[in-house]
Amino acid sequence: MKRFRRLRSDERIRSLVRETHIERSMLVYPIFVEEGENIKTPVESMPGIYRYSPDRLDELLSEADKAGIAGVLVFGIPKHKDSLASSAYDENGVTQQAIRKIKKNNPGLLVIADVCLCEYTDHGHCGLVREDIIMAVDYASLKKGGFMRQKQKNNFSLRLRVVGGNVTAGQLAAIAEVAKKYGDGHVHLTSRQSIEIPFVKLDDISDVKAALAEGGVEPGVCGPRVRTVTACQGSEICPSGCIDTYSLAKELDDRYFARELPHKFKFGITGCQNNCLKAEENDLGIKGGIKVTWRKSDCIHCGVCIKACRNGALSTDDGKIVVDASKCNYCGRCVKSCPVESWDTVHGYIVSFGGLFGNSISKGETILPFIEDHEKLMAVCDAAVSFFNDYANPSERFRFTIERVGTDKFREYIINAYNNA
Amino acid sequence: MGEFKINDKVDITDVVCPTTFVKAKIALEELDDGEILEIRLNDGEPVQNVPRSIKEEGHKVLKLSENGDGTYNLIVQKVGE
Ligand code: SF4
Ligand code: SF4
Ligand code: SF4
Numbered sequence: 001m002k003r004f005r006r007l008r009s010d011e012r013i014r015s016l017v018r019e020t021h022i023e024r025s026m027l028v029y030p031i032f033v034e035e036g037e038n039i040k041t042p043v044e045s046m047p048g049i050y051r052y053s054p055d056r057l058d059e060l061l062s063e064a065d066k067a068g069i070a071g072v073l074v075f076g077i078p079k080h081k082d083s084l085a086s087s088a089y090d091e092n093g094v095t096q097q098a099i100r101k102i103k104k105n106n107p108g109l110l111v112i113a114d115v116c117l118c119e120y121t122d123h124g125h126c127g128l129v130r131e132d133i134i135m136a137v138d139y140a141s142l143k144k145g146g147f148m149r150q151k152q153k154n155n156f157s158l159r160l161r162v163v164g165g166n167v168t169a170g171q172l173a174a175i176a177e178v179a180k181k182y183g184d185g186h187v188h189l190t191s192r193q194s195i196e197i198p199f200v201k202l203d204d205i206s207d208v209k210a211a212l213a214e215g216g217v218e219p220g221v222c223g224p225r226v227r228t229v230t231a232c233q234g235s236e237i238c239p240s241g242c243i244d245t246y247s248l249a250k251e252l253d254d255r256y257f258a259r260e261l262p263h264k265f266k267f268g269i270t271g272c273q274n275n276c277l278k279a280e281e282n283d284l285g286i287k288g289g290i291k292v293t294w295r296k297s298d299c300i301h302c303g304v305c306i307k308a309c310r311n312g313a314l315s316t317d318d319g320k321i322v323v324d325a326s327k328c329n330y331c332g333r334c335v336k337s338c339p340v341e342s343w344d345t346v347h348g349y350i351v352s353f354g355g356l357f358g359n360s361i362s363k364g365e366t367i368l369p370f371i372e373d374h375e376k377l378m379a380v381c382d383a384a385v386s387f388f389n390d391y392a393n394p395s396e397r398f399r400f401t402i403e404r405v406g407t408d409k410f411r412e413y414i415i416n417a418y419n420n421a
Numbered sequence: 422m423g424e425f426k427i428n429d430k431v432d433i434t435d436v437v438c439p440t441t442f443v444k445a446k447i448a449l450e451e452l453d454d455g456e457i458l459e460i461r462l463n464d465g466e467p468v469q470n471v472p473r474s475i476k477e478e479g480h481k482v483l484k485l486s487e488n489g490d491g492t493y494n495l496i497v498q499k500v501g502e
Contacts, residue, residue: 308472
């Protein structure tokens with residue numbers, strides 16, 4: 001018997017039977033990024049390979065991009081190394097800077113990041129060393145989960161999830177218990193109606209979470225996502241309230257809380273023009289209002305409303321009460337002071353966009369004077385969040401996105417969402 | 422002011438918020454259900470807020486009139502004992 005064999009003796013037969021193909025589109029280029037400026041240092045052991053600083057990456061990236069390879073694998077070389085690998089989760093760490101740059105200038109390239117901690121620790125282990133045990137700690141998810149790194153090593157301030165500033169007595173008891181047992185016996189009330197438990201130890205994190213969960217308390221969030229939804233007491237408690245701020249805060253919290261976005265995003269709700277919650281400080285602020293129409297039939301012509309209006313929007317004309325719409329700010333004081341409620345009312349919302357009250361300060365701007373319909377309010381909130389998600393650069397606050405992309409374009413986007421809802 | 426039969430008067434132009442409302446409230450307590458109080462009050466905060474506070478206490482505001490000297494008269498009917 002003669003057995004025929006297909007030996008891979010020439011190019012054609014090899015091409016026919018080849019199982020493993022390597023193409024340019026399957027290649028990934030490793031890049032080494034060093035913290036600093038204007039750096040291009042050869043790596044002796046790998047001829048032709050260099051370490052670049054983020055500002056000089058473009059030289060390499062455009063070439064890699066043009067060559068048609070799949071992407072790049074980023075190895076960061078931080079200046080600062082410590083036992084907690086803190087440069088690994090520093091928002092402005094060298095790897096983070098490099099990735100932002102690649103995403104911006106060469107969005108077509110796939111980016112693979114080296115996520116091992118050894119490059120960032122001073123002891124060189126791929127995790128954290130604690131009492132001779134090496135632990136892998138995911139700092140990003142700790143921060144996302146509300147654990148804020150403290151100045152004191154291995155201590156975290158745990159931020160809790162609070163909606164509209166309301167905490168039940170039962171929750172408070174559980175929080176107090178945890179602060180006593182796992183913290184140093186105090187809590188901090190944050191500027192945005194949250195509670196933080198400082199001095200929680202790394203080792204206790206899961207016990208703390210479990211103890212809080214038992215008391216109906218969840219951790220909050222930090223970082224680039226939708227933050228605590230804040231609210232004043234609103235119409236359920238406060239005599240001046242024009243809207244039920246707490247229900248609305250719950251609804252927004254259910255809809256958006258912790259959603260990942262290019263930067264932090266804050267919602268704040270205030271019940272009336274007194275603005276106790278300072279709506280315009282927020283990326284999206286909502287203020288309750290009442291649109292009023294005088295009802296002739298019940299009016300006893302007492303004259304109280306005219307004096308109660310602080311904007312001089314009311315006057316009498318031949319026994320009628322006339323509202324000057326150009327002066328009315330929907331505060332509802334006329335209705336609230338009228339002895340016979342001789343007014344037809346529509347409760348609604350005044351929404352402001354792009355408020356900032358940190359390093360830069362700007363007041364949120366109103367686009368639609370008064371939103372009566374709840375569905376339309378939600379459509380407008382959805383539109384603001386998606387505009388931010390789609391147009392913002394990483395680490396850019398909403399205000400600056402609106403200004404960079406264009407106030408007119410944003411206005412149009414919001415008005416469209418309003419009209420189509 | 423002939424249209425209402427005034428049972429008592431109180432002048433709160435000599436005090437400031439929140440004593441304005443307190444003084445008016447004490448005067449109302451002296452009255453019986455259905456009796457009428459005339460309150461003299463200042464322009465500004467008092468005239469903006471006192472009528473509303475009286476309404477929120479459950480009494481009936483009947484009339485507010487200007488005296489021409491920067492003060493107002495508020496006519497209130499007591500509701501309840
Ligand atoms: S903003 Fe208005 S509703 Fe809210 S607490 Fe202040 S006065 Fe009350
Ligand atoms: S809602 Fe406020 S601003 Fe408008 S008329 Fe009434 S009191 Fe005046
Ligand atoms: S407060 Fe009411 S009853 Fe008095 S004048 Fe105004 S609308 Fe009429």
